[in-house]
Amino acid sequence: MTLFGLDETRVSELIAGVRGGMPVDALATAGEVFARAAWSGIAEPGDGTAGLLVASLGASVALTAILEAWSPVRIGALVRDVLADEPGAPDVVFATSPSSDHTEADADTSAELEQALDAGLQRWRPRLNSGDVIRSLQQAARVDARLLLATDTLWPAAIDDLEQHAPLALWWRGVPGALAALPNSIALVGARAATGYGEHIAMEASAGLVDRGFAVVSGAAYGIDGMAHRAALASDGMTLAFLAGGVDRFYPSGHDSLLTRIVAAGAVISELPCGAAPTKWRFLQRNRLIAAASAATIVLEAGWRSGSLNTAGHASALGRPLGAVPGPITSPTSAGCHRLIREFAAVCVTNPTEMAELVGERSIQVPLDFCDTDAGPGPIPRTSDQVRVFDALSGRTPRTVADLSRRAGLSTSAVRGALGGLDLDGAAQEREAGWVRRA
Amino acid sequence: MTLFGLDETRVSELIAGVRGGMPVDALATAGEVFARAAWSGIAEPGDGTAGLLVASLGASVALTAILEAWSPVRIGALVRDVLADEPGAPDVVFATSPSSDHTEADADTSAELEQALDAGLQRWRPRLNSGDVIRSLQQAARVDARLLLATDTLWPAAIDDLEQHAPLALWWRGVPGALAALPNSIALVGARAATGYGEHIAMEASAGLVDRGFAVVSGAAYGIDGMAHRAALASDGMTLAFLAGGVDRFYPSGHDSLLTRIVAAGAVISELPCGAAPTKWRFLQRNRLIAAASAATIVLEAGWRSGSLNTAGHASALGRPLGAVPGPITSPTSAGCHRLIREFAAVCVTNPTEMAELVGERSIQVPLDFCDTDAGPGPIPRTSDQVRVFDALSGRTPRTVADLSRRAGLSTSAVRGALGGLDLDGAAQEREAGWVRRA
Known part of the structure; x- marks a missing residue:
């Protein structure tokens, strides 16, 4: 043939x-x-x-x-x-x-x-x-790029979830271990026009996820993407960049040295052959690969119409866990993240632990009933009787059990029970004339 | 008898x-x-x-x-x-x-x-x-306080949702119109130790809700509560404060003049008789009245263990809509809000319109597919064919339909159709040698 x-x-x-x-x-x-x-x-x-x-x-x-x-x-x-x-x-x-x-x-x-x-x-x-x-x-x-097919061992199987819209092949440059790390990777994406806040949280998120053993996937763009890759490299972590054009021509050109470092320690991947130019269409389609290849997608900072919302949409459509990091409501670059949380059921994530939980078990919820006031008395949770008796105690004037009963609206036996606990806790002390509160 | x-x-x-x-x-x-x-x-x-x-x-x-x-x-x-x-x-x-x-x-x-x-x-x-x-x-x-019973017309019927835990009576000072406004009120609560960010959003939220016809309910504490009351008064709006002690003794004392102004234009309410001191227990119980009396509760700024989370818990238990305003993840005073969004299904609200929507109809969702990239071409949404043909056009070199077909990966008839739309849109122009992109 x-x-x-x-x-x-x-x-x-x-x-x-x-x-x-x-x-x-x-x-x-x-x-x-x-x-x-x-x-x-x-x-x-x-x-x-x-x-x-x-x-x-x-x-x-x-x-x-x-x-x-x-x-x-x-x-x-x-x-x-x-x-x-x-x-x-x-x-x-x-x-x-x-x-x-x-x-x-x-x-x-x-x-x-x-x-x-x-x-x-x-x-x-x-x-x-x-x-x-x-x-x-x-x-x-010439540039040492490799062609990967769906029958290859290193092919990221998760990408097949795109079904007939899956890429027909992948071109890549980098170390084979990077492709093998994809099942345990998290995509960190966001605005090109990132703020100082956005860059800070991208750095913290990426470094924190690397510490927890995750590879960091992104799109090598300016702003959030670049910071996510950089922080992963700085933490000696694995990082992968999906490009919208050929892997021989790095885009944006200002990220030439960053992408060179990613090739040396991670991988740069594209479904387009060498020589192909990145176009707007290809950026949108590239986003589906980021969403499909990683185990979860997190939007760190994004305007109301940011391209990273497109990546979020793909993640959501594929049933991948989707997270978004909130920010000041006065910042337009966080409006897209709030929109994802509000309208598209993205999980509100505020630190690397919560980000990692997107792909693992959730932490145990603490019922709101246990929430204390700002002026909470300390680390030991008190019963409601103890709270009421403590309220009724004075730091100066000793009070009798009968007096405390009236003040707290509790029976004398309930007051005695509560005082026992407060005494053990060091919060109340009995004197000759009655009980006092201790600081 | x-x-x-x-x-x-x-x-x-x-x-x-x-x-x-x-x-x-x-x-x-x-x-x-x-x-x-x-x-x-x-x-x-x-x-x-x-x-x-x-x-x-x-x-x-x-x-x-x-x-x-x-x-x-x-x-x-x-x-x-x-x-x-x-x-x-x-x-x-x-x-x-x-x-x-x-x-x-x-x-x-x-x-x-x-x-x-x-x-x-x-x-x-x-x-x-x-x-x-x-x-x-x-x-x-002496202080012109009134006693309100459940059989009175002005009794806030929503409070009966507390069932046997409903107050046995309410003591209040103010104008009767304030009590009548409760069914159309929203509670704005938050940290006493508010940041400049928190005070700013409390002011915007309160003024914006007053503009939309809502009364603002809060707890008269320092920080968020005080700012919510103040902004409502400044906008000539209706505002109501629920107190943890008697309505004759204003607490905190630093809010004496604020509470006097609330009495003059709105209402101050308590379930405790005159002379009763505010205690920690009563603050926690007061929170249930704020949650029950208002149509929705919104937490504006709150630390991880803030007392306002207690109010949120009551709102949630009563089936009242619950909103929380996000903030920087680097700010401990927003950690409680994020917790509510993340773990307790509070709605992420970022402006007064979204806050008002908590008690009314939700706005129509825009599917994420329509999201544009940051560098979106303009307000008119384009078809994917148009996006691809626009990508393939040059601003300088005229290109033929055949050339565009190859570059965009579209049939010549699809290219002609897309060019028609782009032409109407003013985004493409035909010259003698072919089509060019217009700025």
Whole structure:
């Protein structure tokens, strides 16, 4: 089989640079790997029809289909055959099973599937260019980027929760341990235009989560994202950045050295091939990867319409725990966090322990009845009788049990019982003329 | 019938001073009013056994019972007769129906009721003193305080939700319109040791709620409470303060002039008779009145163990809407608010509109999908195709539809459709050589 007229030797040469040192799964032949690389540049992130097509037929057959201009009817028939014959069968190539609750690929009927494929073919054909694929593979090899497929051991399984909207492949640079840390990672995201408060809490949150053994995931943007990565690195922690463009071109350029350090100690990941520019669309789609890959998402500081709310929306839609850090209501950069807590059931988190609890057990609630007043008498909780007798005691004038009974509105026996406790506690003392309060 | 050996003429004289201008209900005879006044000083606030006894037998029979030292067995039999014969009957004197889910007065059996009454008698007897009652009535008349009973029109009906723990009477000073405003009131409570942030938000909250037609209820303490009252007065709004001691002795003394102003324009209320000192127990019980009397409770600033959390607990137990205002997580005085949001399902409220919504309809939620990035292009929401085509346009180099199709990953017809929208929007312009993005 040839793709773009390239023979298998040439294809193997090209992919060797981006698959070095990693065992190629039996099903992931050189042609399949090459076709996945090609698809990652042909379909825009989140293209559900491409996801369905590639999951059903495999990447290389799907690529052949559009290279050879098969009709939507023919492709649709093949896809339906797979869906009908092998629902959840073990020999389906990818774990990502197509779901039927999404946009264009809602292929309830043959006609709808063919329509979706027809629209897809019109999107994909203008991008069929062997030169682009070859250049992106060569550039990836040059910067030591690796191509990761869903069949690889290091593939973050949580990303498959995106179903047909899951990425067709991931490109990454860094240390393998970083990818392995994703199941135990927390995403810290927030505004680019962070305040001093936001940067402070990002630093505390990131360092605190690293101390608790979590990897920190973010988007490498200015402001909160950058601070989260930096604090994780400073704590010798693991940190991963998902980018909206190729992993060969760091964005924003002001974070060039930060991203270089992340590559050295963690990982930089993208679903787009090398050379791809970050676009607004790709930032929004990149956010779904941050939400899906991490065990919980926490928004640290965000304006009313911050992009980090989009990440929060993905986390929520995926059923991932979602936290938000409150701030002054007078600060517009906390308005998005309050909105998440108020309207979208985000958990209010105020320290790393509470953040870690998002993915673990909750601490035990203390009933509000036990709350003391500001002027609480001390660490030992008192009974209500003790509170009332203590109220009735004077620090100077000794008072009899009868007097205390009247003042506290308690029976004399209740007063005596309470005085016993207060005495033990050191809060009351008996003198010749009666009881006094002790400071 | 005589109480404390006083004849009806003397009793009528004494109560005239605290019932002036108000119609005395047929059921609330002079003796009954006098006995209620006495009971408000005999039982400590929240005494459920006293509540049950007075609700069953009426205040004057209940008072006679303890004055004449009837046995718990005899009193218990009378109470049980009422409970058995007249459950919810219209001729039960007080609307407060005894419930059976509370502490001491859980009189499931005759023995338990008798035990509760026996304990109650031991608490009440030391306080049986006609001099105290007479002095409190005379002092009330002197400061122009009024006695309010559950049968009065101005009685705040919401307080009856406290059932047998409802106050036996209320003492108040101020303008009658203030009591009438309680059904449309919101309680603003918080730390005494408020920060500048807390005082600022208390002022904004109070003024904003007054603007929306609400009365502001609080506890007249230093810090948040005081600021809430002051801002309401400054906005010519209605404000009410519930006190933990008698309404003749203002507490804290530093708020003497503030409380005098509240009396002139609103109301100061207490369940304790004139002369009664505020005690810690009474502060905690006073909090239940704030929670019960207002339509919602909002905690503005509170430490981890603040007394205002006690008020919040009462509001929550009564099923009243509960709000909390977030603040910096670095501020210990906001820790209690965050705790309420995090652990006790308080609604996160950040402005007076959201506070008002606690007692009315919620605003419509905007789905998170519509959230834009920080660098959002403007107020008109764009379709995802438009976002992608806009991304693909250049501000300088004109691009053809075919080029845009490849760059955006969209079919040429989708690109044309998106360009139409962007053109109308003024975001794209067609030139001879193709389309350009407009600033």
